[in-house]
Amino acid sequence: MKLARFGLALTGLSFGLLAAVYVRALAFTPVERFQGPAQKIFYIHVPAAVWTELAMVLVGLAGIFYLFLKDPRLDRFAEASAEVGAAFGTVVLTTGPIWGKPVWGTWWTWDARLTLTLLLFLVLVGYLILRGAVADPGMRARYSAVLGICGLVLVPFVHLSVYLFRTLHPQPIVLKPSAPSLPGEMLVTLLFSFGVFTLLYVGLVTQRVALARLREERAGLTETGGAPHA
Amino acid sequence: MPEVLRQAWALARKDLLIEFRSRTAFLSAAVFTVLVLLVFNFGRDPTAVAAVDLAPSVLWVTFTFAAMLALNRAFQLELENQALDGLLLSPASRTSLYFGKLLANLVFVAVIEAIGLPLFVLFFNVSLGRALAPLAGVLALATVGFVAVGTLFSAMVVRTRFAELMLPMLLLPFLLPPLIGAVQVTGKLLAGRPLSEAAGWLKLLAAYDIAFVTVATLLFPYTVEE
Amino acid sequence: MLRAEGLRHAFGPARALDDISFALTAGRTLVVFGPNGAGKTTLLRVLAGLIKPQGGRVYLEGGRRAVGWIGHHAHLYGHLTVMENLRFWGGLYGLSRDEAAARAEGLLARLGLADRAGQAVRTLSRGQLQRAAIARALLHDPSVLLLDEPFTGLDLAAAAEFRRLLAGLAGRGRVLVMATHNVEEGVELASDVAFQLNGRFVRLEPRGDRTAAEIAEAYRRAVTGA
Helix, strand or coil: CHHHHHHHHHHHHHHHHHHHHHHHHHHHCCCECCCEHHHHHHHHHHHHHHHHHHHHHHHHHHHHHHHHHCCHHHHHHHHHHHHHHHHHHHHHHHHHHHHHHHHHCCCCCCCHHHHHHHHHHHHHHHHHHHHHHCCCHHHHHHHHHHHHHHHHHHHHHHHHHHHHCCCCCCCCCCCCCCCCCCCHHHHHHHHHHHHHHHHHHHHHHHHHHHHHHHHHHHHHHHHHHHCCCC | CCHHHHHHHHHHHHHHHHHHHHCHHHHHHHHHHHHHHHHHHHCCCCCCCCHHHHHHHHHHHHHHHHHHHHHHHHHHCCCHHHHHHHHHHCCCCHHHHHHHHHHHHHHHHHHHHHHHHHHHHHHCCCCCHHHHHHHHHHHHHHHHHHHHHHHHHHHHHCCCCCHHHHHHHHHHHHHHHHHHHHHHHHHHHHCCCCHHHHHHHHHHHHHHHHHHHHHHHHHHHHHHCC | CEEEEEEEEEECCEEEEEEEEEEECCCCEEEEECCCCCCHHHHHHHHHCCCCCCEEEEEECCHHHHEEEECCCCCCCCCCEHHHHHHHHHHHCCCCHHHHHHHHHHHHHHCCCHHHCCCEHHHCCHHHHHHHHHHHHHCCCCCEEEEECCCCCCCHHHHHHHHHHHHHHHHCCCEEEEEECCHHHHHHHCCEEEEEECCEEEEEEECCCCCHHHHHHHHHHHHHCC
C-alpha cells in the first residue's frame, strides 16, 4: 500500500510539474522561427518518444535479469514498464500528427522516425497482448521475458533503418556529435520536460507494480481460502 | 558431424517428411502465394501505377505472408500426441531442437519462394536477367532473419490462445526493418542498379541475421522449459 | 539408480509434491497409488526432468538418455508410419538406423503390432497406439522406466503381455516407477508401494508378501482417512 501511495504522489507531482513545463514553454521560451507555435508540442512529443524507447529497453533488461534470477518482481516491473511505454507511445503518436499537420502539411507521413515509434508501440502492445494470452504465471513471465529481450535487440535495428531510410523528420538536435543546435532557452525547457517525464514514468510504473502485487496477493488469498486441498 | 547438428538434421528431416506426407501445408502456401500475387495485380490501378514500381513491395509482402503460414505450422505438428514432450524428454538438446525447426522452416519457405519468384516474374512482367543471382542472395539473407525470429515466436504462441492471430501480430513489427531493407535492395536490383548502391541495407540485413539467430538460439530453451 | 530427495512443487496454491523422498536400486519397481489430482503425474514429470521442482533434487543415473516414458500421450506423429516414427525416435537416442529398425521389429513383434509397422500412426486404434507408444519408450532400452497409467487403452490380452514385458525388464535390473489410481493394475509388479495424497507420500514401504487385496484395503483406508 505504501508503494502505491508513493507512486500516486509522484505521479501527481509530475503532472503538476508538467503544467509548469508548459507555462515555461508558452510564456518564457521563444517561438521557433520556421515552425511557429506548433513547435511547442515538441516539449511533450520528444520526452515521450525517448521514454517510449527507454521503456522498451527496460522491459528487455528486466527480461534478461528475470531469466537468470527468476524473481517475480522483475516480471511485474517489465509488465508495468511495457504498459507505461505503450501509454507514452500513444502520446507520441497523437502529438506527432498534430504537429505534422501545420508544419509538414499532412497528418501522417510514413517518415521513418514516426514509423519506427509506431513499431516500438506495436511491439509493446503485442507484449501486453501476449501476457493476456498465457494463463500460467511462470510461463507468462518466461514468454514475456523472451519477447522483451527480442524487443530490446530490435531497438538498434530500428535506429539503423532510421538513418538509412530517406527521412523528412527533423534530424537529431540534442544528442549528436557536434554541439546541440537547439537554442539555449528551448534546450532548457526540453531538458526540464524530460526530467518531468522521467518522474512521471517512475510514478506510473511504481503504481502499476503496487497494483500488480496487490492483485496477486488477493488472487493467492481467495484461491487458498476457497480450495484448501486442490 | 557434431551431435547437435546430427540431431537437428534428424528433426528437420522428420518435419519435412511429415510435410511431404500431408502436403496440405505446402499446397496451401503455394496456392496462397499465387492468390496474393493475383490480388496485388488487381488491387492496383494499371493506368496510375506501373507494375514494375510496385514489384519489390509485392514480392516481399507475398513472401512475408507465405512465411507466416509456414511458421504457424512449425510447432503445430508437435502438438499431435504431445510429441513436443517426447522431444523434451529425449537427449536431443534444446539447441538442436531449435536448429532443426529453423532448418525445416528455411527449406519450407525457400520452396515457396522458388515457386513464387517465377510467378512474380510472369505476372508482373519483370525481367530479372543478371539480377537473378544477387536477388537470390537477398532472398536468402532476408529469409534467414524472418525465419529465425519466427521460429522462436511460433514456439511460444503455439501454447497460447489464438495462436494463428498471435504470431503475425507479434512477428510483423520485428520483420519490418529487414523488410524495408529487402524492398530497397530489390528495388535497386530490378532497376538495374549495381548491388554496391545498397551496401548499407545489405549490412543491416546481415547484422539482423547474426543478431537474431544468436538471440533466438539463446532464448529458445526458455520457451519450452517448464 | 534413481533417488528423489525432498521434492516440492506447487501450481499456484495447489501442492502437487510435498516433501517426497525415495531411493530405488536396480530391479526395484515402485508403484505409486493415488486418486486423480494427487500429484502423481507431476512426480513422474519431475523425475523425467520435464519440470524443474521448486524444491529438492532428483539423482538419475545416466541422465535423460536412460529414461523411458509412457504417459497419457503417445508422442508419435500421425502422418508417419509406425516404423518411421520409431526410426526417428531411435535416432534421437543415438541409435543407428539398423539398430533402431532391429529393436523396433523385435518390440513390435512382442507387442503384437508387427503387421502394423508400415501403417500411418493416425490410422491406429487406441489400443494399437498405446502399444506403439510402449515400443517407442522401450526402443533405446532405458534403465529407468517411468509409467503414468500405462494400461489405459489396452485390452486384457495386451495388458497381460505388457505386464510380462515389464516384469522381464525389472528382472533384468531396470528401475520402474509406475503411477496409477487402479490398485489391481499395478500391484502385481510392485516391489515397493507408495500412497500419494495431496502431494504427500502418506505411506512408502516395500511390498513384502502382502496380497493385492491387502494393499487395496490399506489404500482404501488411506484415501478415506479411516
